[in-house]
Amino acid sequence: xxxxLDGEGPIYRQIYRQVRDAILAxxxxxxxxxxxxxPLARKLGVARITVIQAYEQLDAEGYLDSRRGAGTRxxxxxxxxxEARFTGxxxxxxxxxSLARYAADNRPGRPVGRNTxxxxxxxxxxxxxxxxxMLSDWRRSLRQAxxxxxxxxxxxMGEPDLRESLAAHLREHRGLLADPARIMVxxxxxxxxxxIGRCILNPGDGVVLExxxxxxxxxxxxxxxxxxxxxxxxxxxLRTATLPDDPGHxxxxxxxxxxxxxxxxxxxxxxxxxxxxALLQWASRQDAWIIEDDYDSxxxxxxxxxxxxxxxxxxxxxxxxxxxxxxxxxxxxxxxxVLPSTWVEPMRQLKWLxxxxxxxxxxxxxxxxxxxxxxxxxxxxxxxQLSERREALVAALREHFGQAVEILGARAGMHLVAxxxxxxxxxxxxxxxxxxxxxxxxxxxSPYYLHSHPTSLELLLGYATLExxxxxxxxxxxxxxxxVLH
Amino acid sequence: xxxxLDGEGPIYRQIYRQVRDAILAxxxxxxxxxxxxxPLARKLGVARITVIQAYEQLDAEGYLDSRRGAGTRxxxxxxxxxEARFTGxxxxxxxxxSLARYAADNRPGRPVGRNTxxxxxxxxxxxxxxxxxMLSDWRRSLRQAxxxxxxxxxxxMGEPDLRESLAAHLREHRGLLADPARIMVxxxxxxxxxxIGRCILNPGDGVVLExxxxxxxxxxxxxxxxxxxxxxxxxxxLRTATLPDDPGHxxxxxxxxxxxxxxxxxxxxxxxxxxxxALLQWASRQDAWIIEDDYDSxxxxxxxxxxxxxxxxxxxxxxxxxxxxxxxxxxxxxxxxVLPSTWVEPMRQLKWLxxxxxxxxxxxxxxxxxxxxxxxxxxxxxxxQLSERREALVAALREHFGQAVEILGARAGMHLVAxxxxxxxxxxxxxxxxxxxxxxxxxxxSPYYLHSHPTSLELLLGYATLExxxxxxxxxxxxxxxxVLH
Numbered sequence: 001x002x003x004x005l006d007g008e009g010p011i012y013r014q015i016y017r018q019v020r021d022a023i024l025a026x027x028x029x030x031x032x033x034x035x036x037x038x039p040l041a042r043k044l045g046v047a048r049i050t051v052i053q054a055y056e057q058l059d060a061e062g063y064l065d066s067r068r069g070a071g072t073r074x075x076x077x078x079x080x081x082x083e084a085r086f087t088g089x090x091x092x093x094x095x096x097x098s099l100a101r102y103a104a105d106n107r108p109g110r111p112v113g114r115n116t117x118x119x120x121x122x123x124x125x126x127x128x129x130x131x132x133x134m135l136s137d138w139r140r141s142l143r144q145a146x147x148x149x150x151x152x153x154x155x156x157m158g159e160p161d162l163r164e165s166l167a168a169h170l171r172e173h174r175g176l177l178a179d180p181a182r183i184m185v186x187x188x189x190x191x192x193x194x195x196i197g198r199c200i201l202n203p204g205d206g207v208v209l210e211x212x213x214x215x216x217x218x219x220x221x222x223x224x225x226x227x228x229x230x231x232x233x234x235x236x237x238l239r240t241a242t243l244p245d246d247p248g249h250x251x252x253x254x255x256x257x258x259x260x261x262x263x264x265x266x267x268x269x270x271x272x273x274x275x276x277x278a279l280l281q282w283a284s285r286q287d288a289w290i291i292e293d294d295y296d297s298x299x300x301x302x303x304x305x306x307x308x309x310x311x312x313x314x315x316x317x318x319x320x321x322x323x324x325x326x327x328x329x330x331x332x333x334x335x336x337x338v339l340p341s342t343w344v345e346p347m348r349q350l351k352w353l354x355x356x357x358x359x360x361x362x363x364x365x366x367x368x369x370x371x372x373x374x375x376x377x378x379x380x381x382x383x384x385q386l387s388e389r390r391e392a393l394v395a396a397l398r399e400h401f402g403q404a405v406e407i408l409g410a411r412a413g414m415h416l417v418a419x420x421x422x423x424x425x426x427x428x429x430x431x432x433x434x435x436x437x438x439x440x441x442x443x444x445x446s447p448y449y450l451h452s453h454p455t456s457l458e459l460l461l462g463y464a465t466l467e468x469x470x471x472x473x474x475x476x477x478x479x480x481x482x483x484v485l486h
Numbered sequence: 487x488x489x490x491l492d493g494e495g496p497i498y499r500q501i502y503r504q505v506r507d508a509i510l511a512x513x514x515x516x517x518x519x520x521x522x523x524x525p526l527a528r529k530l531g532v533a534r535i536t537v538i539q540a541y542e543q544l545d546a547e548g549y550l551d552s553r554r555g556a557g558t559r560x561x562x563x564x565x566x567x568x569e570a571r572f573t574g575x576x577x578x579x580x581x582x583x584s585l586a587r588y589a590a591d592n593r594p595g596r597p598v599g600r601n602t603x604x605x606x607x608x609x610x611x612x613x614x615x616x617x618x619x620m621l622s623d624w625r626r627s628l629r630q631a632x633x634x635x636x637x638x639x640x641x642x643m644g645e646p647d648l649r650e651s652l653a654a655h656l657r658e659h660r661g662l663l664a665d666p667a668r669i670m671v672x673x674x675x676x677x678x679x680x681x682i683g684r685c686i687l688n689p690g691d692g693v694v695l696e697x698x699x700x701x702x703x704x705x706x707x708x709x710x711x712x713x714x715x716x717x718x719x720x721x722x723x724l725r726t727a728t729l730p731d732d733p734g735h736x737x738x739x740x741x742x743x744x745x746x747x748x749x750x751x752x753x754x755x756x757x758x759x760x761x762x763x764a765l766l767q768w769a770s771r772q773d774a775w776i777i778e779d780d781y782d783s784x785x786x787x788x789x790x791x792x793x794x795x796x797x798x799x800x801x802x803x804x805x806x807x808x809x810x811x812x813x814x815x816x817x818x819x820x821x822x823x824v825l826p827s828t829w830v831e832p833m834r835q836l837k838w839l840x841x842x843x844x845x846x847x848x849x850x851x852x853x854x855x856x857x858x859x860x861x862x863x864x865x866x867x868x869x870x871q872l873s874e875r876r877e878a879l880v881a882a883l884r885e886h887f888g889q890a891v892e893i894l895g896a897r898a899g900m901h902l903v904a905x906x907x908x909x910x911x912x913x914x915x916x917x918x919x920x921x922x923x924x925x926x927x928x929x930x931x932s933p934y935y936l937h938s939h940p941t942s943l944e945l946l947l948g949y950a951t952l953e954x955x956x957x958x959x960x961x962x963x964x965x966x967x968x969x970v971l972h
Binding site: 012013016017020041053056057060061062063075077078081082090091092093094095096097099100102103104106107108127130135138139142143146147149150151152153154175186187188190191194198199200201202216218219223236241253255270271273274275276277281284287289302303304306307312315316317329331333340341342343345346349350352353354355356357359360361362363370420450 | 499502503510539541542546547549561563564568569574576577578579580581582583585586589590592593594602612613616621624625628629632633635636637638639640661672673674676677680685686687688697702705706709722739741756757758759760761762763764767773775788789790792793798800801803806815816817818826827828829831832835836837839840841842843844846848849911930942
């Protein structure tokens with residue numbers, strides 16, 4: 001056996017490693033005798049105790065048989081186990097679960113329709129404006145929260161302080177009465193959807209979605225093996241008259257409907273009370289549940305706060321989802337659920353199974369942001385700024401496109417949809433590509449359609465991160481590119 | 487219609503709310519005419535514009551039909567939708583998925599065998615000692631990380647800086663070579679197990695576990711509907727000779743084996759290299775995967791760092807899980823996976839579906855803790871402290887129980903198992919209860935057994951959070967209670 005001291009780490013580790021690797025490589029076969037410690041130490045010019053230490057480590061890991069008197073031998077138990085060691089370098093392909101096969105085929109993590117070049121006028125959606133003041137408030141709250149951090153495992157339902165703050169916020173800001181015991185903190189809307197799906201869906205169960213819809217919703221339920229039914233929306237949101245009412249028609253029950261009643265995503269309709277009531281009646285008849293994804297209700301640019309579907313519901317069939325990705329920022333990974341009482345216990349268990357609870361630090365910092373009033377200040381400042389930007393965008397679209405453009409969903413949120421009824425939907429690809437080359441980021445709505453397609457040219461335009469001046473310039477430049485369509 | 491201004495919120499919201507509630511209560515039936523704005527304003531003693539605002543809000547939410555000339559009426563579309571409003575107060579019971587039914591029946595979130603009274607000598611497991619120095623280093627790293635937080639959605643694989651640091655740490659501290667591109671950051675070991683299960687398990691698939699085993703592992707796979715095969719362990723960990731080798735024997739394939747080779751949980755055996763090789767061979771034959779849950783390998787009290795199963799594996803069938811719950815604290819919710827190359831893409835997608843990625847803040851702070859050297863300092867200090875406490879516990883057990891007690895798994899980690907072969911396992915309940923009444927927290931191993939039971943009295947004793955003096959006192963007092971067993 002040739003031992004070369006390679007200088008990496010303590011000497012006993014070098015000896016240990018070389019003997020070990022010689023055994024694994026078959027150079028020292030099972031049952032063969034190792035050199036005695038004294039001559040080996042002398043040969044290597046090290047203390048005997050160093051060789052003994054190396055042999056002890058090998059022995060502890062089961063490489064050696066050390067019987068008194070018989071000397072030290074390579075463990076006989078290794079016989080027949082070394083030859084078969086795989087020598088290739090590629091990992092085998094896992095036989096994926098149906099869930100993972102869905103994920104691999106659909107790549108939900110890769111946003112569709114996003115452009116990569118640097119864009120000077122990027123009408124992106126999903127990234128809010130973040131002010132320096134907010135960040136400094138956030139850092140202050142974090143420092144406060146870090147003074148005595150939660151050491152042990154978190155409560156799977158979330159930090160009690162935050163849940164109290166959320167109950168107060170929902171009451172004051174949203175007119176929604178929620179018992180903190182039924183509020184559950186999660187790591188964003190995606191986790192809320194995933195947990196809800198895991199809570200009641202078996203493969204084959206039906207889920208009603210709006211068509212078009214947020215992709216994360218589609219993927220969360222589809223991956224579980226649910227049958228998705230995308231029902232049409234119009235300017236008033238989901239057309240509840242199309243809700244399927246005959247359960248016998250389907251092989252498995254419809255268990256869930258997911259809606260965005262405050263501001264349909266992406267087309268922006270507000271669901272009128274008659275449709276809300278029809279939806280609630282349908283859910284009762286079907287023994288189904290309704291998810292109210294209230295993703296951007298904090299920003300309403302015309303009129304007052306809308307009553308939530310949750311508040312209207314007296315049959316307790318609505319699960320409310322709120323998020324801080326729009327008011328603060330998505331990197332925070334915080335959202336929450338308001339659950340029907342009968343859902344609390346199974347959801348707590350599922351959250352435990354999934355990750356044992358979201359980290360407490362951000363939760364406590366957020367509670368502090370509520371307590372100090374900074375959250376409300378930031379919300380109001382944000383709302384004013386968004387209203388200005390939205391007005392600039394609507395005005396610019398009108399100025400440059402006149403009555404040729406329809407503007408959808410501009411009454412709330414951080415984006416609108418611009419539709420050109422006289423242009424076919426196929427034109428969007430060329431337009432988006434040309435615009436990107438000219439530094440303008442505009443986005444197709446087509447990725448949000450599940451069963452169908454836009455009927456004319458539609459663009460999703462976010463306005464949260466652009467100054468009014470940039471918005472005007474961007475739309476002006478977009479108009480100049482219009483010739484590409486002819 | 488009787489409108490009472492109740493002083494809550496702006497006057498227009500008060501009017502809006504009262505009219506809305508009257509409509510929902512059926513007091514203003516669909517089609518009925520609302521009072522004209524002018525006389526109503528006069529009657530309430532408010533400006534007419536205030537009433538108009540309230541009506542506009544009602545109109546925006548679909549409560550009204552306002553046709554020019556016909557006056558304002560309650561929306562006819564509400565006809566037939568109000569009567570059916572459910573008047574009970576209890577939420578209906580959800581028809582749970584099989585996953586949620588499992589969770590509801592097994593309540594994985596409720597730790598078994600934990601005592602509630604205040605314990606002066608609590609030999610708890612799973613909560614590390616946290617020094618003031620560590621917390622102050624942690625706060626400093628957090629401040630650093632918060633300077634420019636990640637605003638947008640995180641990378642589902644984790645923060646690049648942290649993954650680089652982890653690769654370096656694994657190389658230096660664990661002798662494990664891992665490409666950062668194959669390291670995935672997750673919100674703790676539980677999420678790692680959940681994602682792995684979701685990645686390859688279909689209901690009915692087999693999973694090999696050690697018996698006894700960590701409960702979170704059992705629950706993660708069982709909830710998905712996997713068939714669990716708990717194989718016996720001895721003082722050397724999993725008895726690999728019992729690995730089932732005939733795939734035809736089972737209705738669905740065995741896809742996974744989850745082991746704790748560095749320090750079997752909870753009994754503490756170190757898996758010798760012959761068994762490691764046998765396990766790897768078995769996995770290749772079965773086309774199965776091995777999870778190496780390396781939950782406490784950072785603390786080794788006798789001998790040097792053990793080679794990981796991951797490093798020994800040349801067939802790329804090992805998925806390595808590491809956690810910071812033991813070296814830092816569980817409230818942090820950070821762990822990581824080293825994945826075979828073929829697992830990276832599906833796991834990235836599943837992580838996106840689950841929560842879009844763990845929050846960046848703690849990840850960046852942890853990367854900073856590595857960068858500054860504070861992590862290594864803390865690890866070394868912790869290891870020294872744990873060794874002292876472990877020695878105190880072993881010595882106290884020997885002093886008071888002599889050869890009547892067997893000590894298992896004391897060579898590594900933060901806990902050991904004490905076994906009294908002459909006492910039957912049934913005695914543990916009385917002993918634990920009596921001990922709790924006397925301020926001593928000791929824990930049964932029975933909850934960790936899936937198919938079987940301890941064959942004699944066994945206690946799981948954690949020693950991370952007790953000073954040596956407390957440990958000695960606790961064991962001395964435990965001995966005094968021994969009479970309860972007779």
